[in-house]
Amino acid sequence: MPRPSQPLLSRQRIVDVALHIIDSEGLAALSTRRLAAELHVRAPSLYNHFATKEEILDAAADAVISTVDISMFGPHEWPDALREWARGYRAALAQHPHIVPLLAGGPALRPAALRLADAVYGALVDAGWPRGYATRIGATMRYFVFGSTLGSFALGFVDDPAVYAGGQYPHLTDAHRLRQHREQVDEGAFELGLRTLVDGLVRLFDEVAAGALS
């Protein structure tokens, strides 16, 4: 085959297709050969654009983070902004659940992740939170969002009544029905926790502002 006048590959295309494979078949399904095949190319060609497979995964991870809206920080009051941001964050990760364990490593050197961390921390500090609190609040929100997207609670149970019958687990007799109400359960749990958390932070802010805990 002659050298194509237009490159067949680009970092963008490689990342897009890699994310597609990960989303539809999981992290384990992404091999360089499989990725190359999807791009109608041989595996070694990928190494002209990325030094390692890990670099490809890193770029895919940051591409997901870059879709998280952070524009509500500034315009909105911090409790509203925090809620809105958390919902969007969760929605973005929920579209790519298989890549969440990779994102768990933190921002490290990835630009979009650093922009996100900067926006959240900055908004809290600008709103009057002491720096130590702003850090811990950012971490807490991150814990909650990541936990809620790492795996579905409802899908953690199997759809077979027999498994939970037999009296071994006396309170789980209806657990096999969780899968059928997946969205209600998972989103409901996230909303319950999110409202509880942010409401509690609003109360804590008043205490801190009053000097009781600063």
Added chain:
Amino acid sequence: MPRPSQPLLSRQRIVDVALHIIDSEGLAALSTRRLAAELHVRAPSLYNHFATKEEILDAAADAVISTVDISMFGPHEWPDALREWARGYRAALAQHPHIVPLLAGGPALRPAALRLADAVYGALVDAGWPRGYATRIGATMRYFVFGSTLGSFALGFVDDPAVYAGGQYPHLTDAHRLRQHREQVDEGAFELGLRTLVDGLVRLFDEVAAGALS
């Protein structure tokens, strides 16, 4: 080598050594050959005790869950029990952070995970929570504990001031110091979130009991 009168391997020993490898070198370091070598055995011997490597990982995952104390449900009031359980849950997972992504799949058919789910859900229902709330509260707590152990917030940033200087991330100028305060940051964030969550649930319980939201 003659067939030994005493088996060289057992499910217990295999699981113990597998966990040790995962804890010290990560999930990726666990190969059947590596595991077998540590047990002074060849890789195929493992298949006399487990059908697949996945089964070994499953057993290791449940072994971790089996160390989580659930004895506080019953004796204690539900808010105290919930806090105490969450702290122990987090501590248990924090000892084996590399296996958390595997546990994220939920209880499925693993006995210890099902006992845990049964205990938490049962305690909440017995305390008077409507079933729908009990489910969502269990899920919310799980989200939070898993998120807090999936990855350290503090270790998500690098220890190099130059990375966060340059004005690109104006609020992260001290982010390189997070690593040095890892425990304060991570545990502080967990405690902040845990107290906020459970305090909020106590308030919600009163509303629900009053019939406002049932």
Added chain:
DNA sequence: GTCTATACGCGGATAGAC
């Protein structure tokens, strides 16, 4: 400077001897 062809070492897993 982008892609192809090819090779290496290691991964999980199986078959069959003892």
Added chain:
DNA sequence: GTCTATCCGCGTATAGAC
């Protein structure tokens, strides 16, 4: 119940075509 031998697919590296 453990061994040896073996299979296939993986990520990676290099040489060379164009």
